[in-house]
Amino acid sequence: MDLLVVGSVGLDHVETPFGKIDDALGGAATYISLSASYFTKPVKLIGVVGDDFPNEHVDMLEEHLVELDHLEVVKGGKTFRWGGRYHYDLNVRDTLYTELNVFENFDPVVPEKLRKNSFVTLGNILPSLQQKVIDQLEGNNFVVTDTMNLWIETTYDDLLKVLKSTNVLIINDSEARLLSKEANLIKAAAAIRDMGPEYLIIKKGEHGALLFKDGVIFSAPAYPIDSIFDPTGAGDSFLGGFAGYLHNSGDMSFDNFKRAVIYGSTMASFCVEKFSTKGLEDLDKLRIHDRFLEFRELSRFDYD
Ligand code: AMP
Secondary structure (H helix, E strand, C coil): CEEEEECCCEEEEEEECCEEEEEEEECHHHHHHHHHCCCCCCEEEEEEEECCCCHHHHHHHHHCCEECCCEEEECCCCCEEEEEEECCCCCCEEEEEEECHHHHHCCCCCCHHHCCCEEEEECCCCHHHHHHHHHHCCCCCEEEEECCHHHHHHCHHHHHHHHHCCCEEEEEHHHHHHHHCCCCHHHHHHHHHHCCCCEEEEECHHHCEEEEECCEEEEECCCCCCCCCCCCCHHHHHHHHHHHHHHHHCCCCHHHHHHHHHHHHHHHHHHCCCCCCHHHHCCCHHHHHHHHHHHHHHCCCCCC
């Protein structure tokens, strides 16, 4: 199976109480690919940028063996740009602007040889674009999907269609409530799983994550970090770590899904420690595994 990542690649402007950064590498597919690259190689990215996209970002992604053969570069086009400002409570974010630019006419094409037996991660983009990818798939594929409030509110029916072809949906708690119209997360999870996904992961920010499958629940702790600089891309890094680990191990047991959730949380915790993608650029397997093991200690207790 190949690991495909579909989504935005862009340049971000981010302001947090700790500083700001301009023209920083961003985009959901960027974070997902970089995070997954520590578990499985090559990660095949499907996306689009303009010819203003800096070469240094291309080099950095390629150094991580993210395959960019299917990253379309539009001549004379402008790369997707997004600006966000975080409040003192870093869980609260205002979008300052979203300039779709070349992304406006993005028409994702899954190359012929990748249409079968692929592990496909659909980053948070318009559900109709996610559906375009799904429609090109043939036979046995495994689809992990992300989405957001905006799409739940504005393109609900398109999203429902995507969910029917989704194996794993990864969303946060407010999105789960919005999607299911249930305040209680357990009821919300049951309602969402009825929409299609066999597995559902609900991220609860600094309170961890819940994994749901047929009558079983796994509750993952959050890693206590005292130096969160930039939460941008945390959700995408989670997705990348989760998908990369699962793809590489090839083990689809529930116990292994639990480990994948912890690897996802591990990668999200590295992401937020630095601005932009910097927290994901200089990691190694040992550091990642050490933090993974710290998660185990966080919720282990004895009982005689
Ligand atoms: P997250 O913090 O997980 O929500 O992801 C943030 C990343 O998503 C940023 O790097 C943005 O460039 C990208 N992004 C923000 N809005 C959109 C959008 N409407 N479509 C695609 N990507 C987006």
